[in-house]
Amino acid sequence: MSAPGGTGRRVLVTGAASGLGAALVAALAARGDRVLAGDLAETAPEGLPAGVAYLRLDVTSDEDWEGALTHVEHTWGGLDLLVNNAGVAAGGRIDMLTMDDWRWITEINLFGVVRGCRTFTPMWKRQGSGHIVNIASMAGLVHPPTMSSYNAVKAAIVALSETLHHELAPYGVTTSVACPSFFRTGLASSLRSGDPDVEVAAHQLIEGSTVTADVIAARVLKGVDRRRHLILTEPAGRTALLAKRLLRPLYDRTMRRVAEGVRRRVDPDRTRPREHRA
Template identity: 80%
Template sequence: MNKTNAPGRRVLVTGGASGLGAALVSAFAARGDRVLATDLAEQAPEALPRGAEYLRLDVTSDDDWTAALARVEEAWGGLDVLVNNAGVAAGGRIDHLTLDDWRWITEINLFGVVRGCRTFTPMLKRQGSGYIVNTASAAGLIHPPTMSSYNAVKAAVVALSETLQHELAPYGVTTSVVCPSFFRTNLASSLRGGDPAVEASAGKLINGSKLTADEIAAEVLKGMDRRRPVILTDRAGRTALRAKRWLRPLYDRTMRRTAEGVRRRVERGGPAAKTGTTSTEKHA
C-alpha cells in the first residue's frame, strides 16, 4: 500500500540533529510517523521527539549508508520517505575558492544526496511506492554572485531530483526537491574561514531573516502533501524565481548590483588578499 501521505510512515532524515533536519524530524513525528534521524553529531535519546530514533550517518560514507539500509530493513522492513537533507553551506569569490573547497562541498551536498538515492531506490522500486525528498536551496534556482560552489551543487541537486521525478514515477515513487531561502538557524555563528567580503553579506542575510526552521519544515510537509515537484518554502524564493523567469533585466541588474557591492567593500576594506570559504554544517 502507498503510505507516503498516510500517518505512521517510516521516514529517514539525514542531517536530523539540528536546523531544518531537526525541525523536519519533529514535524514528521508530530504526525505520528516513525522517524530515523541521522547525523554526524551525537544525539541523546531524550533529545528526540516521541516516535524518533537516532543513527549516526556520515553521508560521504558508503559503509554508513549500507548500515542505514540494514537498520531500516531490520527494524521496519521498508521505507516510505527518504529525506536527503544533510549538507553544508559555503560562499566565496571564484578566485578565492580552492579546488579542495569545491571537492568538499560537492562530496557532501551533491554526492551525499546521490548516495542516499542510490542506496534506497532499489528498496522503493521493490515496494512499488515511496517518496524521495531532496533538500536543495533557492540558490539551486537563482544564482547570486560570490556563491559559485554552493549554487553549482544545489543546481545539480535540483537537476537530479527532476530526473528522478520522471525516472522513478513508473515504479510508484515520488520525488520532490526543497528550495528554501535563508532562514534563522545556527548558520551565522558557525561561519568559518575565509572571504570576509562574503562572510559579512551572508551573515546579514541569515540574521535578517524572519523565518524559522519550524516554519520551513511545515511548508515542506505541505508541499509533500500536494506532491509538488519543487517545494518553494517562502515568499522571497518565489519572488526571486518569478523575477528571473519574467523580469530578467531586473533580475540581472539586481545580481550585478550585489556583485558591485562586494567589489566596493573589498576595495574599501582590503580583504581581497585573504582566501577561503565560509561554511556550516546545515543547510541555509
C-alpha cells in the same frame, strides 16, 4: 505507503540533529510517522522527540548508508520517505575559494544526496512506492554573486531531483526538491569561506532572517503532502524565480548591482571597468 499526510510512514531524515533537520523530525514525529534521525554524532542528540530512533549517518560514507539501509530493512521492512537534508554552507568569490573548498561542499551537499538516492532506489523499485525529498535551496534556482560553490551544488541537486522525478515515476516513486531561502538555522555554524567579507554578509543574511526552521519544515511537509515536485517555501523566493524566468533583464540588473556592491565594499579603490555589450 500511507496516504499523504497520514500517520505511520517510515521516514529517514539526514542532518537531523539541528536546524531544519531537527524541525522536520519533530514535525514528522508529531504526525505519528516512524522516524529515523541520522546525523554525525555517535549518540542521539538531546531533545530528540519520544519514539524517534537515532542512527549515526555520515552522508559521505558508503558504509554508513549501507548501515541505514540494513537498519530500515530489519526494523521496518522498508522505507516510505527519505529526506536528504544534511548539508553545509560555503561562500566566497571565485578567486578566493580553493579547490579543497569545492571538494568539501560537493562531497557533502551533492554526493551525500546522490548516495542516499542510490542506496534506497532498489528497495523502492521492489516496493513499487517511495518518496524522495531533497533539500536544495533557492540558490539552486537563482544564482547570486559570491556563492559559486554553494549555487553549483544546489543547482545540481535540483537537476538530479528533476531527473529522478521522471526516471523513477514508472516505479511509483515520487521525487520532490525543496528550495528555501535564507532562514534562521544552524547552517551558519558550518559556513566555510576563505573570503572574510563574504562570510560576514552570509552570517548576517542567515541569522537576520525572521523565518524559523519550524516554519520552513511545516511548508516543506505541506508540499510533500501535495506530492509537489518543486517546493518553494517563501514568497520572496517565488518572486525571484519568476523575475529570472519572465523579467530576465531586471533579474540580471539586480544581480549585477549585488556584485557591484561587493566590489565597492572589498575593492573600493579599484576603478569599475566599462561594461561590454554584445
